[in-house]
Amino acid sequence: MLLKEIKNIFHKELGKTYPKEEIDSFFYRCIEHYLKLERFVLAIQPELTLTKEEEQPLFEALSQLKQERPLQYILGTAHFMDLELHVNEGVLIPRPETEELVQWILEDVRSQKSEVGSRKAEAGNMDFYPSPLTILDIGTGSGCIAIALAKHLPKAKVCALDVSEKALEVARENAKLNQVDVTFLKNDILVPEFELAYLPMRQELKLDFDIIVSNPPYVRELEKEEMKNNVKDHEPSLALFVTDGDPLVFYRAIAQFCGSHLKEKGSLYLEINQYLGEETKALLKAHNFSEIEPRKDIFGNDRMLKAQ
Numbered sequence: 001m002l003l004k005e006i007k008n009i010f011h012k013e014l015g016k017t018y019p020k021e022e023i024d025s026f027f028y029r030c031i032e033h034y035l036k037l038e039r040f041v042l043a044i045q046p047e048l049t050l051t052k053e054e055e056q057p058l059f060e061a062l063s064q065l066k067q068e069r070p071l072q073y074i075l076g077t078a079h080f081m082d083l084e085l086h087v088n089e090g091v092l093i094p095r096p097e098t099e100e101l102v103q104w105i106l107e108d109v110r111s112q113k114s115e116v117g118s119r120k121a122e123a124g125n126m127d128f129y130p131s132p133l134t135i136l137d138i139g140t141g142s143g144c145i146a147i148a149l150a151k152h153l154p155k156a157k158v159c160a161l162d163v164s165e166k167a168l169e170v171a172r173e174n175a176k177l178n179q180v181d182v183t184f185l186k187n188d189i190l191v192p193e194f195e196l197a198y199l200p201m202r203q204e205l206k207l208d209f210d211i212i213v214s215n216p217p218y219v220r221e222l223e224k225e226e227m228k229n230n231v232k233d234h235e236p237s238l239a240l241f242v243t244d245g246d247p248l249v250f251y252r253a254i255a256q257f258c259g260s261h262l263k264e265k266g267s268l269y270l271e272i273n274q275y276l277g278e279e280t281k282a283l284l285k286a287h288n289f290s291e292i293e294p295r296k297d298i299f300g301n302d303r304m305l306k307a308q
C-alpha cells in the first residue's frame with residue numbers, strides 16, 4: 001500500500017478522537033520508529049509503497065491508538081529534554097512542564113543563584129564544586145527528573161525514590177540506557193518510618209541534600225472529569241491522583257521530610273497543581289520555608305514553586 005494512503009487511514013480512523021495535528025504527529029512518530037523514515041519522506045517520495053511486513057506495525061499501532069492507548073506506551077519510548085526513556089503503564093509519561101522544572105534547577109545551578117551556586121563554583125563551570133552537589137528526586141517514576149539532572153550535572157550525587165517497584169525497574173533501566181549513576185530507593189514518602197528505612201543509606205553516603213525536587217501526585221478526583229481518556233484510563237492512578245479531602249498530602253510529607261534532610265540553605269523545587277498554588281505556598285510557609293517563588297509553565301499555568 002502507498003504510505004500516503006496509510007496516512008489517510010490514520011486520519012479517517014482517528015479523526016473523531018484527536019485533532020489533525022496530533023494525528024499527523026502520531027503517524028510521523030510511527031514511521032520514524034518502525035521504519036526509520038523521516039517525516040519529510042512523503043514530500044520527496046509521494047509514491048512510496050510499503051510491503052505488507054512494513055505496514056503491519058503501523059496498523060497495529062493504529063488499532064491501539066483507536067483504543068486511546070498513549071503513543072508513548074505503544075512505542076515504549078518517550079522523549080524528555082535530550083533523553084530517550086523507556087516507558088510502560090507502570091510509569092507516568094514525562095511531561096513538557098516537568099522539563100521546565102528541570103531547566104529551572106539547571107539555570108539556578110548555572111547562574112549560582114542557589115546556595116549550591118553560592119559555594120563559589122567557578123563561573124560557567126557547573127562541574128566544579130568543593131563538595132559534590134547532592135540531589136534527591138521524590139516520586140521518580142520513569143526517572144526523568146533524576147536522570148536529566150545526573151546527565152547535565154555529572155559530578156552531582158543524585159538519589160531518587162518511589163513507592164512503586166514497577167516504576168523503579170523502569171527508572172533503573174533508563175539510568176543505564178542514558179549512562180548515568182543514580183541511587184534508586186524504594187520508599188514511601190507518606191510513611192513516617194521513612195526515616196528508619198532511609199538512615200543506613202544516609203550514613204553510608206553521608207547525604208543531606210542541596211536540592212530536593214518532586215513532581216508528586218496532585219490531581220484531585222474532582223479534576224478527573226477534565227482529563228482526557230488516554231491519560232485517566234492508561235496512566236497509573238498511583239502517579240496521578242490524590243483525594244479531594246487532602247490534596248496536598250504529598251507536599252506536606254515532602255515539606256516535613258525537608259525539615260530533616262534538606263540542607264539549611266538548600267532549595268526545594270516542586271511541580272504543583274495549578275489550582276492550588278496559594279494553598280501550596282501557605283503550606284510551605286507553615287513549614288518554615290522562605291523565599292517562595294512561583295513560576296508559570298509555557299501554557300501560562302501556575303505550575304512550579306521553588307522554596308528555600
Ligand SMILES: C[S@@+](CC[C@H](N)C(=O)[O-])C[C@H]1O[C@@H](n2cnc3c(N)ncnc32)[C@H](O)[C@@H]1O
Nearest residue numbers: 094139140141162163164188189215216217239
Ligand atoms: C506525578 S508522578 C511523577 C513521575 C516523574 N517524576 C515525572 O515527573 O514524570 C508521581 C510519582 O510518585 C510516585 N508515588 C506515589 N505515591 C508515592 C509515595 N507514597 N511515596 C513515594 N512515591 C510515590 C508514583 O509512583 C509516581 O511515580
